[in-house]
Amino acid sequence: MHAFSAFARNYRGHPIRPVLFQQKQLFAIRFSSSVASHVTRNPVLELQQRGLVAAMTSPDLVGHVEAGPTAIYCGVDPTASSLHLGNLVTLLGLLHFHIKGHTTIGLVGGATGSIGDPSGKSTERQPMSAATLSKNVEGIDAQFQQFFKRGRAYAERRGYSIQGSGGHVKVVNNKTWFGKLSALEFLGDIGRYARVGTMIARDSVKSRLESPQGISFTEFSYQLLQAYDFWHLYHEDGCRIQLGGSDQWGNITAGIDLIHKKKKTTEEQVVIGSSNNENEKAPNAYGLTIPLLTTATGEKFGKSAGNAVWLDETMTSLFDFYQFFVKTADADVGRYLHYFTLLNADEINSVMEQHNAEPEKRFAQHTLAKETTELVHGVEAVPKALLATHVLFGASLEDVKGQELIDAFKHDSRLVPLSKSQVAEMNVDRVALESGLCASKSEAKKLVKSGGFYINNVKVTDASYRIAEKDWINGAVCVLRSGKSNYKLVRAV
Numbered sequence: 116m117h118a119f120s121a122f123a124r125n126y127r128g129h130p131i132r133p134v135l136f137q138q139k140q141l142f143a144i145r146f147s148s149s150v151a152s153h154v155t156r157n158p159v160l161e162l163q164q165r166g167l168v169a170a171m172t173s174p175d176l177v178g179h180v181e182a183g184p185t186a187i188y189c190g191v192d193p194t195a196s197s198l199h200l201g202n203l204v205t206l207l208g209l210l211h212f213h214i215k216g217h218t219t220i221g222l223v224g225g226a227t228g229s230i231g232d233p234s235g236k237s238t239e240r241q242p243m244s245a246a247t248l249s250k251n252v253e254g255i256d257a258q259f260q261q262f263f264k265r266g267r268a269y270a271e272r273r274g275y276s277i278q279g280s281g282g283h284v285k286v287v288n289n290k291t292w293f294g295k296l297s298a299l300e301f302l303g304d305i306g307r308y309a310r311v312g313t314m315i316a317r318d319s320v321k322s323r324l325e326s327p328q329g330i331s332f333t334e335f336s337y338q339l340l341q342a343y344d345f346w347h348l349y350h351e352d353g354c355r356i357q358l359g360g361s362d363q364w365g366n367i368t369a370g371i372d373l374i375h376k377k378k379k380t381t382e383e384q385v386v387i388g389s390s391n392n393e394n395e396k397a398p399n400a401y402g403l404t405i406p407l408l409t410t411a412t413g414e415k416f417g418k419s420a421g422n423a424v425w426l427d428e429t430m431t432s433l434f435d436f437y438q439f440f441v442k443t444a445d446a447d448v449g450r451y452l453h454y455f456t457l458l459n460a461d462e463i464n465s466v467m468e469q470h471n472a473e474p475e476k477r478f479a480q481h482t483l484a485k486e487t488t489e490l491v492h493g494v495e496a497v498p499k500a501l502l503a504t505h506v507l508f509g510a511s512l513e514d515v516k517g518q519e520l521i522d523a524f525k526h527d528s529r530l531v532p533l534s535k536s537q538v539a540e541m542n543v544d545r546v547a548l549e550s551g552l553c554a555s556k557s558e559a560k561k562l563v564k565s566g567g568f569y570i571n572n573v574k575v576t577d578a579s580y581r582i583a584e585k586d587w588i589n590g591a592v593c594v595l596r597s598g599k600s601n602y603k604l605v606r607a608v
Contacts, residue, residue: 157181158211159403164460165453167208169361172371172402179355179399180217184282187212187356187403188348190222190289190341192231193251194243197427198258200417200439201408203491204454208358208405210266214275217282220354221259225252225290227340230333252288258426259286262491269490273457285352289344305343308376309369314338317365338369345370349400350379356401367402374400408454411446426491432527433488433496434503440484441477441504445470448479456486499523506594507602512571517589524604535587535607543568544578550603552595562597569596 159180162168179185189205191198198206213219228248243251263284271277296304314320317338323330345367348354357367408416417424424439425431443451448470452463470479488500502523506512524530531550538546547559547568562568563578570586571594586593587607595603 156215158215158217161211162208162403162405166450167204167405167454169404169406170364170402171404172368175399176356176401176403179401180212184216184218185356186218186220186348186352186354187358188220188222188345188352188354189358190224190227190344191255192224192228193248193255194228195423195425196251196254197425197430198255199423199425201415201423203417203426203487204405204408205358205360206262206266207455208403210263210270213263213281213284214267214270214277215282216277218352218354219263219282219284220348220352221256221284221286222344222348223252223255223259223286223288225249225288226293227289227337227344228252230337230340252290254427256286256288260284262426265493266490268494270457272489272494275457287348287352289340289347292347293340293343301339305339305346305373305377308373309339309342313372314369317369319362319365338366341366342369342373345400346373346377349374355399356403358403358405360407361404362407364402364404367404371400371402411444428492428496429526432503432529433492433500433523434507434527436492437484437488437500437504440487441480443480443483445474445479448483451483452479452486455483456490458486503527506604507600509572509596509599512588512594515588517587517591520588520592520594520604521606527604529602530604530606532606532608538582538605538607541581542578543570543575543580543582546582546605547595547597550595550605552597552601552603567598570594572596 157177157180159168159171159177187209189209191202209219209221225248228251229242231242263281267277267281270281293301314335315324319338320330320335323334341363345354345357357370359367410416423431424436428436440451440455449463449467452458452466456463458466466479466482470477484500485497489497492500499522502515502519506515506520506523507529521530533546533549538549541549544553544556544559544563547553547562548556553559553562559568560578563576563580566574566576568575570582571588582593584590588594590607592604592606595605
């Protein structure tokens, strides 16, 4: 199934595309060559070697992680019931910390999701109903847990030595603490530490202020909510690091600012502007950002024909998920192997050498697709994706079993249940209509007569033909096709 059988315990990376670092209110740094070469158990260094560090708020972060187990979090707002490929790069960042024994916290924004983050948005997000928000929170909560479970197993199969089950994984909902705060408490206890000038200067706000749509006070306050998330997790869970995309820099630094200024108890509060502030030792809270990914042509990563590629199999089928990576451009595939797999540098170099020798075979793309499918959907999903690919590219069905087909297309809209007894009474043009292969009976009849209709890859030209028992693969399913690439699998019920 896999191109490799032996995997090194630690990543022995090599420098790839230069990493761009943001210069913001706090200081961002570049890794020196001496630091970059010291890749051991430190996930920060491994992320840098893989090209996955855009900026960090302090050079002390490397030493902090090196000193022993710490806690890191990344938040997502539940704008849908599933995460998508755009989220996968930050999930991989968390996974590198998790498999090296650090506590990983996934924050689902049950509260912030009702507000909407203005970062990267040109217009204000439409509010969701309470029922939709609750459903989305539940879906993403389960997805976080499942990702790290599968990620641990994937890492072990790639040779990573994981103590126990890795670091502790915790999923939290920020509605838990925001639901207890009144508006007056929020303004009095949190808002007093924010400076409007600083908030306006942040890119996410500045760009919206300059736009015709402007920005509402609701979205303007979003950075305070995310800042308080970090403050809360810092004090309640010992979380010292926030991870996010590079567009989250302002929100992350807002959290660090709040941690610096607001102590946990009233007795410890620091009064802004007091002479004691200069002597106050800053708590060790850190921010780490990952580059926002685009393709070599500048398109936003994770989009397929204008639609997000979801991590939920019921929303994006295994075939479509697999094919997204198979379609990766040659200019991107080397980077993506570093980003989205746990293959080490030698293995990736070997893949690229084989790929460059015969690029038309797309060996690197298929390796990327297999690895990423296994990481996200589990090892059992890879043969299903391969079988779906085999079937939908017109390969022979001679050795394919019916139940295997049904399993491979379980959540795929191409699999259509129809009554076997009713199908037996229909002409094939009617079956083509009922299965959704054609939009009308006249279209179906014309398709059959023109020679463009196939049952199990066998051409059928008689519109009055009826599907017989011999046409059902193992009595369970038959494959209908129009033209070269339009498929429906009829499952007998």
